[in-house]
Amino acid sequence: MYDEDDLAEIQESREEWEEETLDPVLDRFGERKDRFATVSNLEVDRLYDPTDVADLDYGEDLGNPGEYPYTRGPYPTMYRGRTWTMRQFAGFGTAEETNERFHFLVDEGQTGLSTAFDMPSLMGLDSDDPMADGEVGKEGVAVDTLRDMEILFDGIDVGEVSTSFTINPSAAVVYGMYVAIADQQGVPREELRGTLQNDMLKEFIAQKEWVIPPEPSLDIVTDTIEYAAAETPKLKPVSVSGYHIREAGSTAIQELAFTLADGFAYVEDAMDRGLDVDEFAPQLSFFFNSHNSIFEEVAKFRAARRIYARVMNEWYGAEDERSLQLKFHTQTAGQSLTAQQPMNNVVRVTIQALAGVLGGTQSLHTNSFDEALALPSEDAVRVALRTQQIIAEESGAADSVDPLAGSFMVESLTEETEEKAMAYIEEIKELGDGSVRDGVLAGIEEGYFHREIQEASYEYQSRVEDEEEVVVGVNKYTMDQDTRPELLHVDEETQDRQLARLAEVKEERDDDAVEAALDELREVVERGDNVMPAIVDAVKAYATMGEIMGVFEAKHGGYRETVGVV
Numbered sequence: 001m002y003d004e005d006d007l008a009e010i011q012e013s014r015e016e017w018e019e020e021t022l023d024p025v026l027d028r029f030g031e032r033k034d035r036f037a038t039v040s041n042l043e044v045d046r047l048y049d050p051t052d053v054a055d056l057d058y059g060e061d062l063g064n065p066g067e068y069p070y071t072r073g074p075y076p077t078m079y080r081g082r083t084w085t086m087r088q089f090a091g092f093g094t095a096e097e098t099n100e101r102f103h104f105l106v107d108e109g110q111t112g113l114s115t116a117f118d119m120p121s122l123m124g125l126d127s128d129d130p131m132a133d134g135e136v137g138k139e140g141v142a143v144d145t146l147r148d149m150e151i152l153f154d155g156i157d158v159g160e161v162s163t164s165f166t167i168n169p170s171a172a173v174v175y176g177m178y179v180a181i182a183d184q185q186g187v188p189r190e191e192l193r194g195t196l197q198n199d200m201l202k203e204f205i206a207q208k209e210w211v212i213p214p215e216p217s218l219d220i221v222t223d224t225i226e227y228a229a230a231e232t233p234k235l236k237p238v239s240v241s242g243y244h245i246r247e248a249g250s251t252a253i254q255e256l257a258f259t260l261a262d263g264f265a266y267v268e269d270a271m272d273r274g275l276d277v278d279e280f281a282p283q284l285s286f287f288f289n290s291h292n293s294i295f296e297e298v299a300k301f302r303a304a305r306r307i308y309a310r311v312m313n314e315w316y317g318a319e320d321e322r323s324l325q326l327k328f329h330t331q332t333a334g335q336s337l338t339a340q341q342p343m344n345n346v347v348r349v350t351i352q353a354l355a356g357v358l359g360g361t362q363s364l365h366t367n368s369f370d371e372a373l374a375l376p377s378e379d380a381v382r383v384a385l386r387t388q389q390i391i392a393e394e395s396g397a398a399d400s401v402d403p404l405a406g407s408f409m410v411e412s413l414t415e416e417t418e419e420k421a422m423a424y425i426e427e428i429k430e431l432g433d434g435s436v437r438d439g440v441l442a443g444i445e446e447g448y449f450h451r452e453i454q455e456a457s458y459e460y461q462s463r464v465e466d467e468e469e470v471v472v473g474v475n476k477y478t479m480d481q482d483t484r485p486e487l488l489h490v491d492e493e494t495q496d497r498q499l500a501r502l503a504e505v506k507e508e509r510d511d512d513a514v515e516a517a518l519d520e521l522r523e524v525v526e527r528g529d530n531v532m533p534a535i536v537d538a539v540k541a542y543a544t545m546g547e548i549m550g551v552f553e554a555k556h557g558g559y560r561e562t563v564g565v566v
């Protein structure tokens with residue numbers, strides 16, 4: 001953006017400034033630390049100037065918003081046209097309680113729904129499975145059969161609202177149930193909007209929730225991608241997630257690199273099946289974490305869009321602009337919240353949410369200040385949602401597109417993030433046969449991701465313990481006695497109510513129809529065909545989550561990971 005003469009002049013004036021202005025001040029007062037770094041330990045310079053972005057080409061590297069390589073955002077007007085979707089993750093107890101929370105959130109001005117499932121549902125277990133005992137409805141809503149989904153969406157028109165489902169090993173079953181609800185409500189499948197998390201690769205990398213081994217898990221994800229392209233073109237079948245990778249302790253650059261690698265692995269797997277990239281790629285979506293270092297986060301989001309556009313175009317030949325635009329959801333960093341002085345979390349969440357908005361997110365969840373202690377109470381959720389509303393309507397952050405563009409620091413960090421993330425992606429390719437897909441699968445098997453994240457996480461914790469990294473209220477500005485907010489308690493009778501409903505469904509359903517649907521699924525799995533149509537039929541017969549997932553487990557067995565301790 002600057003010619004050589006300009007840069008030489010700037011360099012000269014910089015050197016003069018250092019000698020005449022800066023050095024005397026450093027000699028007299030010094031600086032607070034020898035080294036300044038982001039929360040991911042990425043060193044930041046004292047000052048950025050045009051020489052740090054000497055190679056930046058406005059047209060090629062930034063482009064205008066809504067244009068390749070989409071660094072400045074996927075839409076030309078961004079939040080001036082429409083603010084991001086305010087999508088608070090919600091779910092607890094039985095479907096009735098979560099349905100009530102959904103209505104509360106919509107009444108408070110939320111613009112999209114996001115479902116949290118309980119641990120048994122996440123793991124594809126029924127509430128009456130012995131392994132589910134004590135966990136039913138605790139961390140999210142319990143969903144055993146289509147009956148639970150009917151109650152969850154009672155009074156909610158699935159043709160009008162977009163819903164996100166955070167579920168992974170058993171995502172295909174929930175997808176089948178959502179399609180069945182659309183059919184019941186008379187909503188055409190092509191109008192169904194929402195997002196399944198359904199990102200099994202990051203499960204093996206970070207969150208560690210799985211039922212069957214990586215390769216057959218990937219096959220099911222690709223089945224959903226194929227089915228979504230044909231049946232529900234507005235629904236996002238996968239939300240490729242960096243959130244959990246970061247929560248497991250990765251740096252921002254690892255989060256970006258591993259997530260994009262997972263995304264490219266899904267693209268390659270679908271293309272290996274013979275699908276045209278532009279047929280399915282517009283339906284892929286992403287999900288990132290937003291932590292406290294604002295500029296590092298903004299750089300990550302901008303670099304994500306740029307890398308994705310370039311790789312989709314240059315490696316996979318994508319041409320449809322919707323295949324090139326990376327769209328993402330953001331959640332503020334749960335790991336950064338403290339149980340000590342919990343009201344301080346409101347401030348952390350505000351900073352992190354602002355970073356997501358300045359980075360151009362499409363959808364945002366702001367954590368509630370009490371989440372280090374319990375599932376959020378209604379009051380805490382309200383403050384979290386209001387935080388988004390204040391950013392959207394009072395701060396001015398939504399009034400101009402990509403407002404930090406041109407900041408020497410942010411552009412320089414964006415370039416550095418892109419370079420380092422690409423170096424990781426190249427390294428991942430080398431772990432396998434040269435494709436990203438094989439590299440990711442090999443990396444999972446070898447414990448590569450686990451080791452990388454573990455190292456970063458250990459390093460962070462050591463910095464906290466050495467007080468190099470300040471956590472207000474934890475290792476600095478501590479108080480002897482904390483105030484505890486009023487917390488949400490999940491009623492202990494939830495499990496009994498859920499078990500009674502499951503028993504009732506089992507009693508009322510047509511057992512022959514269930515058996516026939518499960519037999520059909522078994523045959524489809526045996527043949528290696530797309531499993532989605534058979535899953536939709538099985539859920540419509542009120543087969544349970546556990547019965548359906550049991551078919552896959554019987555065929556592929558379970559999985560144990562290789563863990564290497566650094």
Ligand SMILES: C[C@H](C(=O)O)C(=O)SCCNC(=O)CCNC(=O)[C@H](O)C(C)(C)COP(=O)(O)OP(=O)(O)OC[C@H]1O[C@@H](n2cnc3c(N)ncnc32)[C@H](O)[C@@H]1OP(=O)(O)O
Pocket residue numbers: 075076077078079080081082085087089112114162164166194195197234236239243244285286287327328329331362363
């Ligand atoms: C930690 C926790 C756990 O594990 O426990 C979790 O994981 S919680 C994980 C929770 N996960 C989530 O909540 C994931 C949420 N993800 C999503 O909602 C999606 O995947 C998303 C990121 C693509 C966002 O989708 P969205 O529908 O909210 O937003 P979009 O950006 O697609 O906008 C909706 C519609 O408005 C249009 N639109 C938006 N803005 C503009 C604009 N400025 N100009 C023109 N059109 C615009 C879009 O084209 C689109 O239309 P059209 O529809 O016609 O194209």
